[in-house]
Amino acid sequence: MINDFKYFAPKTLKEAFTLLDQYRDDYKVIAGGQSLLIMMRQGLIQPGHLIDIKGISELHYIQSDTQKGLRIGALTSHRTIEKSPVIKKSFGVIAEMEKRLASIQTRNWGSIGGNLCHGDPAGDPAPVLIALNATLTIASIKGERNLLVEDFFLNYFETALEYGELLTEIQIPAIPPNTGTAYIKFNVIESDMATVGVAVSITLSSKVGNCEDVRIALANVAPKPMRAKKAEELLRGKKITDNLLIKAGEMASTEVNPISDIHASVEYRQELTKVLVKRIGTEALSRAKKP
Numbered sequence: 141m142i143n144d145f146k147y148f149a150p151k152t153l154k155e156a157f158t159l160l161d162q163y164r165d166d167y168k169v170i171a172g173g174q175s176l177l178i179m180m181r182q183g184l185i186q187p188g189h190l191i192d193i194k195g196i197s198e199l200h201y202i203q204s205d206t207q208k209g210l211r212i213g214a215l216t217s218h219r220t221i222e223k224s225p226v227i228k229k230s231f232g233v234i235a236e237m238e239k240r241l242a243s244i245q246t247r248n249w250g251s252i253g254g255n256l257c258h259g260d261p262a263g264d265p266a267p268v269l270i271a272l273n274a275t276l277t278i279a280s281i282k283g284e285r286n287l288l289v290e291d292f293f294l295n296y297f298e299t300a301l302e303y304g305e306l307l308t309e310i311q312i313p314a315i316p317p318n319t320g321t322a323y324i325k326f327n328v329i330e331s332d333m334a335t336v337g338v339a340v341s342i343t344l345s346s347k348v349g350n351c352e353d354v355r356i357a358l359a360n361v362a363p364k365p366m367r368a369k370k371a372e373e374l375l376r377g378k379k380i381t382d383n384l385l386i387k388a389g390e391m392a393s394t395e396v397n398p399i400s401d402i403h404a405s406v407e408y409r410q411e412l413t414k415v416l417v418k419r420i421g422t423e424a425l426s427r428a429k430k431p
């Protein structure tokens with residue numbers, strides 16, 4: 141059963157920060173409630189004050205600029221992102237990822253910011269945003285700070301957010317030419333969380349077509365979303381072949397640190413990592429080669 145709490149629904153960021161400061165020892169922020177309410181119903185958290193930020197219109201937006209890239213307000217729903225024409229056109233991998241996240245009902249209510257702040261290592265947006273080298277803006281009554289998405293996650297369901305802070309914006313840099321990015325999520329039940337998720341971004345040099353840059357980001361194979369940096373090193377600077385991608389998958393499977401749970405064993409997640417890095421690396425490469 142959910143505990144009693146005092147409910148507040150600020151309409152501006154300024155009002156929200158004042159409330160967060162006032163109740164700093166005993167509050168929880170709620171956005172779409174898709175994850176928070178489950179935790180409350182299970183009695184895992186029992187906040188005395190619930191600060192509902194969904195009505196803060198300043199945090200609902202998608203803005204794109206060919207030079208600066210994409211900016212997404214933290215309260216933007218998964219469904220809005222999935223349907224955004226500008227995201228479909230210039231950051232298609234984000235729309236593809238959102239389409240496979242949960243059900244339409246959950247995507248309608250859940251926000252991208254809430255998903256990241258929940259800190260579930262199985263979440264879909266984090267690996268894609270890490271592959272795209274995205275940054276977050278975190279704000280409080282004291283001011284703002286920026287953090288790379290890959291530095292935001294500390295441990296299972298633990299992020300770098302401190303009391304009094306809100307995630308306000310996600311920034312994705314413009315995608316360089318000759319870059320292909322792709323995401324694959326393995327799950328047994330459609331619309332469920334990923335058993336393993338893999339995002340790969342590959343940039344080829346325009347002259348010889350060697351791998352100029354590569355980022356491989358993984359979900360649900362460690363206490364937090366992670367990069368397979370040794371696998372990336374195998375590819376960087378080289379002409380990427382099928383054989384090299386197989387080796388990168390094998391290397392990535394040695395870098396992960398998964399748990400066994402009701403969905404998969406440690407060994408199965410390692411095997412999935414190996415197979416999926418190769419499979420989605422091949423797709424990212426083919427996208428990078430497209431004119």
Ligand SMILES: Cc1cc2nc3c(=O)[nH]c(=O)nc-3n(C[C@H](O)[C@H](O)[C@H](O)COP(=O)(O)OP(=O)(O)OC[C@H]3O[C@@H](n4cnc5c(N)ncnc54)[C@H](O)[C@@H]3O)c2cc1C
Pocket residue numbers: 168169170171172173174175176177214215218240241242243246249250251252253254255256257258262263264265301305306307308331332333334
């Ligand atoms: C049935 C179901 C299936 C799901 N399947 C998937 C899936 O396949 N893939 C996937 O990735 N996710 C999945 N989820 C999780 C869900 O998508 C996200 O966790 C959800 O989008 C969270 O967003 P929210 O706005 O509802 O956040 P809330 O539940 O309101 O908040 C989540 C957490 O973030 C904090 N928070 C929220 N916004 C902010 C902010 N701006 N600043 C600071 N803290 C904040 C809250 O205090 C809370 O701790 C599923 C959820 C359900 C219920």
